[in-house]
Amino acid sequence: MNPVFSALSLAAIPLEDEALRAPVRAFLQDYLGDMPPEVRARSWMGFDADFSRALAKQGWIGLTLPKAYGGAGRSSFARFVLLEELLACGAPVTAHWIADRQSAPLLLRFGSEAQRQLLVPRIVRGEAFVCIGMSEPDTGSDLASVRTRAVPNDKGWLLNGRKIWTTNAHRSHYMVALVRTSGAPEDRHKGLSQVLIDLSLPGITVRPIADIAGDSHFCEVLFEDVQLPPDALIGEEGDGWKQVNAELAFERSGPERIYSSIVLAEQWLEALRAAPTKPPAAVAIAGRMAGRLAVLRAMSLAVASKLNQGERPELEAALVKDLGTEFEQRVPQWIAEGIDAMDAPASHALMRTLAYVMQLNPSYSLRGGTRQILRGIIARGLGLR
Incomplete structure (x- = not known):
């Protein structure tokens, strides 16, 4: 058996974590009300700071983070249930999403105690939003070609450079950025570090980019x-490459990598259920989606199980993310065919909703690492390169 698939053992959500689903669903139905589907289809790209703070008051931000920092100290399965419900209804979660998913765990693993105390409790309360500075102009997905540089001086670090495709930088309070602290871009992974940047500092310009x-x-x-x-430096100087790969594993491991098109x-499916007749072609498309989603969900749950056991399933997360992206991008195409097949x-x-997702879904295979990058990770993990 392929070693990756043998490592992904079937897992079930414990009853105490499954019990979280009903109160989350009730909260979302009450809060979101009659929000139209084309708005909810923004899924985890929808920004609403008030919603994030309301979620925090329920104790549902930082669900797996330690209680010492304001978190709930619950399992990865509990977080999986929460994310499924948020994504299924298209809740506008992007304000806190990155900070909760990867910035807080990164600081807890590599950051100083001062950095943890500064930021993690505020993240849990929905008071601090964080963006990620990885990509740069003219470097594509090649993170090792970072040219943004932080030079040590008598006051700390002097930062110069540019980041691009940074989600919600214009709405965030902090950025966790991958920068070069020594050497040159030709040195690749050597000399890279991560820094925590207060985005209110002088010398920072943020330019939003309108999409299609x-x-x-x-x-x-x-x-x-x-x-x-x-103290802006996160972890040890020069350890940025190791740290950013751990951060990307957090980013790729969640169920959001299979549910981006789920509102659509x-x-x-509601239209198909209500139709007086069920054309065989439409039913076949529904079955195809259900079958693919069931397998991907089982794989994503297996990754959650590994996280719950304290493992670092970086290879498995890359695999699920790659397959999940393919599924997410095909869903609107299948639904367009399904609409054509229906009588009404x-x-x-x-x-x-279909029009919006059709416009957005090319980005699904870019965020969190392009498919080419992910397949390189998978190939190395399998010993093929």
Whole structure:
């Protein structure tokens, strides 16, 4: 058996964690009300700071983080249940999403105690939002070619450079950035470090980038002689490559990598259920989606199980993310075919939702690492390169 698949053992959500589903679902139904599906289809790209703070009051941000920092200290299965419910209804979670998913765990693993005390409790309360500075202009997905540089001086670190495709930089309080602290881009992984940047500091310019759907999730961020304090460094100098790969594993391991198109899928399935006749072609498409989703969910649960056991399933997370991205991008194509196969005309809400997801879904295979990068990770993990 392939070693990756043999490592992904079937897992079930414990009853105490499954019990979280009902109160989360009730909260979401009450809070979101009649939000139209084309808005909910933004899924985890929808920004609503008030919603994030309301979620925090329920104790549902930092669900797996230690109680000493304000978290709930619960299992990865509890977080899986929470994320499934948030994604299924298209809750606008992006304000706190990155900080909860990867920045807080990164600081808990590599950061100083001062950094943890500064930020983690505020993340849990929905008071601090964090963006990630990885990609740079003209480097594509090649993170090792980072040119943004932090030079040590008598006040700490002097930062110059640019980041791009930084989600919600214009709405965030802090950035965790991968920068070069020694050497040159030709040195690749050597000399890379991570720094914590207060985005209110002088010398920082944030430029939102409008996408084809009219949203402005992504930003370009410019740093011009930004003075960082000495304690801005996260972890050890030069350990940035190791740290950023651990951070990306957090990013790739969640069920959001299979549910980005789920609001659209549910809208179409509702239309199919209500239709007086069920064309065989449409039923076949529904079965195809259900079958693929069931397998991907089982794989994602297996990754959650590994996280719960304290393991670091970086290879398995990359595999699920790659397969999940393929599924997410195919869903709107299948639904377009399913709408054509049905006898009754589709509702305006369904067509608006389909149009939005069709515009957005090319980005699914870019965020969290392109498919080429992920397949390189998988190939190395299998000993094929």
